[in-house]
Amino acid sequence: MITHHITDSLLMGYAAGALSEPLDLIVASHVSLCDDARARLSAYESVGGAMLEAETPVDIAHDSFDKTLQLIMGDAPTDTVHEAVKAPMPHAVFPKPLRDYVGGDLDSIRWRPLGFGVKQAVVTPRRETAVARLLSIPAGQAMPDHGHSGLEVTLVLEGAYIDANGRFARGDIEVATEEDEHTPVADIGGECICLVVTDAPLRFNGVIPKVAQKILRI
């Protein structure tokens, strides 16, 4: 049961196609796990559809339709009919968009230790300022105390964590802004795996994490 929901602005940004790639990834992953988010996203996409239909038509190339038919006929007929019934992976830890993005499930991840048993794996290319990373936090362990200079979006994939805003379990999403300084602690039930997107580097409080930050480029 998902108790922490995604914000409207992220859903609308996804519907409009206005988000960065890491945010697209986390929104698509959350929507795959949450029917409520799926319905809200569809509603925003219907605004896009209404806008499209309200567009003033522009001229298209005189041979536009014929060219499109050529594109259709030119390709070998692809059997797409069974595309939708591709075997789902009901026991996968990662939702499908994340599996597609990293090329596998949890067992395909190559982790880098961050100390105290915490591990991370950056999953988006570093060309963008926004970064998506997977974090693995051992049961009962706290994430290093940190704040952020921008937005931080966290999606729980396995286990749970607790912070000042409550308990977050699989499918739950937390959106933190720069005002929030939070210290998530993994639930004692088991390790907690999260997908975390930050649109600016994390700021750690305390000397040792700062050094770690420099070395590990978290």
Place this chain on the structure above:
Amino acid sequence: MKNPKDAADWIVHIKAVAQTRDQSAFKALFVYFGPRVKSFLMRSGLEESLAEECMQEVMVSVWRKAHLFDPSKASPGTWIFTIARNRKIDLLRKSSRPEPEDLPWGPEAQKDQHEILELQQDTDRLREALVKLPQKQRDLVERAFLGDISHKEIATETGLPLGTIKSRIRLAIERLRHELGVEATR
């Protein structure tokens, strides 16, 4: 086939493309949506020849994916909008955009015709409401969907009738999950 006027008519056209590869139905879709898709692409920053090329690719997808269109989840205009939006982003990023997992049911699943009709009528009403918005609010919505402003700046308080659409889609999802005995999570 009669002259299409609203979402319910376009559904018939998309079904004809899916089931019998009906080229005249496809042409009607092309004539209506092609120039609008191209306009949307140009206004969101693609130059004319790229927009033309991208629009053709979008319409190729409409042909190829017609069997995946599900009128209990979206109106034809909404469905084509999402194809155009994704194609544009893929083009700009040169990689495939993460999309939510499709729900595990195919077009064969029993759909409640009445509910489909209501959803389509809701989206027709939404389109009318959008056109009637005060210019300032309409500009805001359009700029957001053209990628002109960041998601933080989007004010959602435009009074568009989204509540009913949300609850209708929510209901359709719940019904299908119930029929299939599929849990929402895992």
